[in-house]
Amino acid sequence: MRIVDFRIVRFQFARDRAIGDSQVRIAHAHVATLELITDTGLVGLGFVPSLFNALPSLAEIERIFRAEIWPGIEGEEPAALVHKVRRPRGGNIRGASLPFGEGLDQALWDLAAKQLNLPLWKLLGGTKPRVKAYASGLDFHLSDDDFCALFDHAASIGYTAFKIKVGHPDLERDLHRLDLLVKTVGKPQAIMIDANEGWSPQQTVRNMNIINKAGFDILWIEDPCLRYDFEGLKMIRQGCPFTLVNSGEYFDAHGKRRLIEAHGTDMINVHGYVSEVMRIGWLAAEHGIPVSLGNSFLEIGVNMAIALPEVEWLEYSFQNFDHLIETPFEIRDGWIYAHDRIGHGLTLSETARQDWAVPEVMADEDLPAAPVNTRLPH
The missing domain is CATH 3.20.20.120 (Enolase-like C-terminal domain)
Structure with missing residues (x-):
């Protein structure tokens, strides 16, 4: 099973309440989803959140991912990547231009668990x-x-x-x-x-x-x-x-x-x-x-x-x-x-993909409001 393609969806919306602590206050949500697709049709999902600032446009996110991340994972086996030991030295100790690391890790583990037909946990x-x-x-x-x-x-x-x-x-x-x-x-x-x-x-x-x-x-x-x-x-x-x-x-x-x-x-x-x-x-x-x-x-x-x-x-x-x-x-x-479904248990909503995707950067004052939070009284 090898990785052959990827999809990225960009989201941006106003939070239903301002969150924060003694140092920060955050009123907007900025996140992209990363889906890695294998030659067997399996899809691994990861999340690329930006806590404080809007992510760039979808086209720019995809360009950076293709330039900086894709060469290292295209054609590779997910299970091999999650267990790979790297030797960071010198200029190799650096992050990507966007915070792909955690989402990439999640998507790869999702695929590794799915290949074995097991829940990730x-x-x-x-x-x-x-x-x-x-x-x-x-x-x-x-x-x-x-x-x-x-x-x-x-x-x-x-x-x-x-x-x-x-x-x-x-x-x-x-x-x-x-x-x-x-x-x-x-x-x-x-x-x-x-x-x-x-x-x-x-x-x-x-x-x-x-x-x-x-x-x-x-x-x-x-x-x-x-x-x-x-x-x-x-x-x-x-x-x-x-x-x-x-x-x-x-x-x-x-x-x-x-x-x-x-x-x-x-x-x-x-x-x-x-x-x-x-x-x-x-x-x-x-x-x-x-x-x-x-x-x-x-x-x-x-x-x-x-x-x-x-x-x-x-x-x-x-x-x-x-x-x-x-x-x-x-x-x-x-x-x-935990879910009993194979993988980490989360799947991108098709409704979100169609109705909530925001490909271009929007000003904070123009952002759509988050939907009703079903975990809170309303």
Whole structure:
């Protein structure tokens, strides 16, 4: 089975709410889908998101892909590519002009699993069909009313663990949001908070002790300080024995390995890059460090979360992308369930391909609004 063709579809639309944290605010969605097609007719799907800026026109995306990526995969066997060990040196250590890496990796693994007629999570060694999910609001820029409405809905459909954004210049605002959360959802199984590097190590120790003394039992503090400050992260671990430090989100595999070896975190945060997640998962298992699966596009990371024994939680953030695929992953009573379909389980919706594709770059003010988010009340 060899790769003989590809298709790319470009999407751009206004989000149904502004998402963000103490450092960023995002109101628009920019993503392309990449489909790799084999000589046997199988199709592997991957996602190419751009978090902050619009992708170029479809013609330009295709031109760059054909020039930079296609020569390395045309005529190749997907299973050989996902297991290929590369020797990056000198000028070979560089990224593509567009963020194709994760989507290419997803599409190749999708094809490799389909060739073996297996769901990806089973190919990766998974045996359990589900993993615990926590409700994450990406809520820093929401009003108090919208904050409460989102988490009230999450609790009503079975979530028992919740993560909120902190890192406001005024700690009282963070305490206020924690108080609102508890009043809204009752006594949760777990509360996680995420500062997105908004604090220094000293601030983190001080703030976490204030939060703890205020009666909030926090399972983990995520990315409290600068990612490279391994000594600061160790200081936080020592100064806050009542909570866990969860870090690594902003690192590639090399950075995550350095973080683990420096003992700078209690948990390691991974995302949607199949090969990288499995690589770090194996390393984390050797060190006995739990893994949390952060946001991955359309929850494709459930395949790796199920396969890795160190993963206890997967993040779900009520982002409105379900209209892009045929059947999203089922989330019920605080658990996310993998598909039994072969491959990673996601297929591009033909309706999205016809009705939601935006080949040319559009100004933000002209963007179509996202469809109704069926995962939220409306």
